[in-house]
Amino acid sequence: MRTTGTVQKTETVPIQSSSDVVVVRQRVRAWTTDMKFSLVEQTKIITAASELGRNTLEHGGGGKMELSLVVNGARQGIQLCFSDQGPGIADIAQALKDGYSTGQGMGLGLSGSKRLMNEFEIDSKPGVGTSITAIRWK
Amino acid sequence: MERIPILRMGNYLLVTIQVDMHDKLALTLQDDLTNRITEVNAKGVLIDISSLEIVDSFIGRTLANIASMAKVLDAETVVVGMQPAVAITLVELGMSLPGIRTALNVESGMEYLRETVTGHEESDEDDGDSTED
Amino acid sequence: MSKLLSAIQQNREWVLQDWVQRLRQAVRRRDLISDRELESEASEIFSVIDSVPAGTTLEDFGSAGWQPLKEMLAALSISRATAGFTPSETAIFVLSLKPTLFALARQNWSKDANDLFVEVSVANDFVDKLALYTTDSYIHGRDQVIARQQEEMLELSTPVVTLWDGIVALPLIGTLDSARTQVVMESLLQAIVQTNSRFAIIDITGVPTVDTLVAQHLLKTITAARLMGAECIISGIRPQIAQTIVHLGINLEDVITKAKLSDAFRLALERSGRKVTRADKANGSVAAAPRGV
Numbered sequence: 001m002r003t004t005g006t007v008q009k010t011e012t013v014p015i016q017s018s019s020d021v022v023v024v025r026q027r028v029r030a031w032t033t034d035m036k037f038s039l040v041e042q043t044k045i046i047t048a049a050s051e052l053g054r055n056t057l058e059h060g061g062g063g064k065m066e067l068s069l070v071v072n073g074a075r076q077g078i079q080l081c082f083s084d085q086g087p088g089i090a091d092i093a094q095a096l097k098d099g100y101s102t103g104q105g106m107g108l109g110l111s112g113s114k115r116l117m118n119e120f121e122i123d124s125k126p127g128v129g130t131s132i133t134a135i136r137w138k
Numbered sequence: 139m140e141r142i143p144i145l146r147m148g149n150y151l152l153v154t155i156q157v158d159m160h161d162k163l164a165l166t167l168q169d170d171l172t173n174r175i176t177e178v179n180a181k182g183v184l185i186d187i188s189s190l191e192i193v194d195s196f197i198g199r200t201l202a203n204i205a206s207m208a209k210v211l212d213a214e215t216v217v218v219g220m221q222p223a224v225a226i227t228l229v230e231l232g233m234s235l236p237g238i239r240t241a242l243n244v245e246s247g248m249e250y251l252r253e254t255v256t257g258h259e260e261s262d263e264d265d266g267d268s269t270e271d
Numbered sequence: 272m273s274k275l276l277s278a279i280q281q282n283r284e285w286v287l288q289d290w291v292q293r294l295r296q297a298v299r300r301r302d303l304i305s306d307r308e309l310e311s312e313a314s315e316i317f318s319v320i321d322s323v324p325a326g327t328t329l330e331d332f333g334s335a336g337w338q339p340l341k342e343m344l345a346a347l348s349i350s351r352a353t354a355g356f357t358p359s360e361t362a363i364f365v366l367s368l369k370p371t372l373f374a375l376a377r378q379n380w381s382k383d384a385n386d387l388f389v390e391v392s393v394a395n396d397f398v399d400k401l402a403l404y405t406t407d408s409y410i411h412g413r414d415q416v417i418a419r420q421q422e423e424m425l426e427l428s429t430p431v432v433t434l435w436d437g438i439v440a441l442p443l444i445g446t447l448d449s450a451r452t453q454v455v456m457e458s459l460l461q462a463i464v465q466t467n468s469r470f471a472i473i474d475i476t477g478v479p480t481v482d483t484l485v486a487q488h489l490l491k492t493i494t495a496a497r498l499m500g501a502e503c504i505i506s507g508i509r510p511q512i513a514q515t516i517v518h519l520g521i522n523l524e525d526v527i528t529k530a531k532l533s534d535a536f537r538l539a540l541e542r543s544g545r546k547v548t549r550a551d552k553a554n555g556s557v558a559a560a561p562r563g564v
Contacts, residue, residue: 018161018162019160021161022158022159022160025158025192026158040222040223040226042223043192043223043224043226044226044230046191046192047192047193047194047228047231050192050194050196054161054194098232108195108232108233111232112195112230112232112233115230115232116230116231
């Protein structure tokens with residue numbers, strides 16, 4: 001991902017089961033509360049994290065989330081990076097379409113969480129894995 | 139195993155979701171609820187989500203599924219108490235849950251159920267013309 | 272290394288007096304600041320310059336020794352910005368120290384052109400840095416003022432009013448941009464919860480234009496309200512806006528629209544099982560229900 005800011009601190013949360021997705025939500029909540037995001041912004045970021053965490057679990061077969069505080073000039077933001085060593089996404093443009101789904105969801109996981117964040121980038125190689133990085137600025 | 143309690147009030151089932159639900163728990167609730175509807179021959183289901191801090195696409199889909207399944211089993215579902223921030227996020231996510239009935243709180247949800255479920259049996263006149271709330 | 276700093280410290284009385292003299296001539300804002308305040312500010316700043324820890328040089332403005340001076344300048348600029356001084360008036364306060372330091376250099380090193388040049392350029396650099404720092408802080412202070420005003424305006428522009436038990440209305444006035452619509456949306460939804468209202472009327476009589484983005488925000492608000500269990504009615508759509516909506520292809524089919532706020536209010540009353548009737552004067556009863564709505 002192109003550098004959009006300097007990373008100040010990070011935390012890693014493993015994602016191996018559906019209860020880990022709950023931990024992902026709780027950690028993102030703690031971070032966004034500390035960073036004094038508004039309630040609506042917090043809810044958006046946590047929801048995006050929940051979608052992406054589930055994506056990592058279901059399509060990537062588990063992986064991890066890396067939370068970071070990014071700073072770009074006077075702006076502060078939270079960066080969520082989800083990575084797995086799963087089968088990867090063959091057609092990223094297709095995966096980002098509303099209603100496209102390989103799993104049981106409604107196909108809003110990726111496209112929806114993209115709308116909830118300010119910056120969104122998918123890096124995926126079939127057979128190697130996927131990493132999704134999303135930032136929301138304050 | 140962890141379960142979300144289902145309360146029975148006459149013809150209605152009442153569920154208050156208070157925990158941060160993981161996906162399996164949501165699916166268990168879906169199973170339990172459909173079983174209970176047939177067991178007690180429930181006519182209405184009220185799901186209170188006022189303490190839920192987020193509803194993502196999975197929980198949203200589970201709620202929609204519960205409503206459709208209940209419908210098939212001849213029960214009305216009403217989801218009550220969604221927080222403004224949750225509603226805004228859900229809309230932004232792209233979910234408007236068109237098949238789900240909603241109400242502001244448990245009280246107005248129960249009122250809705252009473253009107254739609256028992257309305258046909260009890261009132262022999264058309265909608266009241268009184269100014270009663 | 273420059274000898275200017277020690278010269279300043281040796282001639283502190285004279286330097287301060289000369290600076291204050293120049294300030295009096297330069298800063299002509301007696302409506303905002305009195306001579307006496309100006310003098311005391313100058314002497315405070317001067318005493319900080321005077322008492323920098325040993326080893327601090329004029330050439331190195333980034334060193335820790337100058338931190339107290341920076342803090343003082345920042346506080347001064349922010350208070351200037353709030354009080355209504357212009358940026359140049361604020362900068363002149365510091366810049367008028369320059370001729371004083373030049374004069375001091377001239378007194379001390381006029382015999383050697385090389386020395387004089389070195390000291391003058393050190394004084395020049397130092398005062399310039401002070402002035403730039405002051406201007407930066409001034410702008411920062413001004414930004415804070417603007418941000419606060421923006422926030423206050425947004426709050427002012429979203430008056431959610433209760434029309435009846437369970438019916439709220441949001442009369443929108445002025446151009447809706449994306450940021451404002453967002454705030455409007457949040458405060459309306461918040462008001463729905465607080466007042467436990469099943470009906471919310473969004474009146475856009477005072478909105479001159481609606482573009483696609485604003486229409487989308489309105490639609491999102493309506494959907495979000497529905498998810499919470501409340502129904503929205505849009506009223507006051509003007510003919511031009513109706514045309515725009517159709518031309519832009521915005522789908523308002525699932526939305527209840529009414530021409531006037533009063534029509535929307537009547538609909539909300541009806542839906543909540545109420546009826547407005549004119550009180551019969553012959554019976555001597557007092558009109559309790561609002562008429563003409």
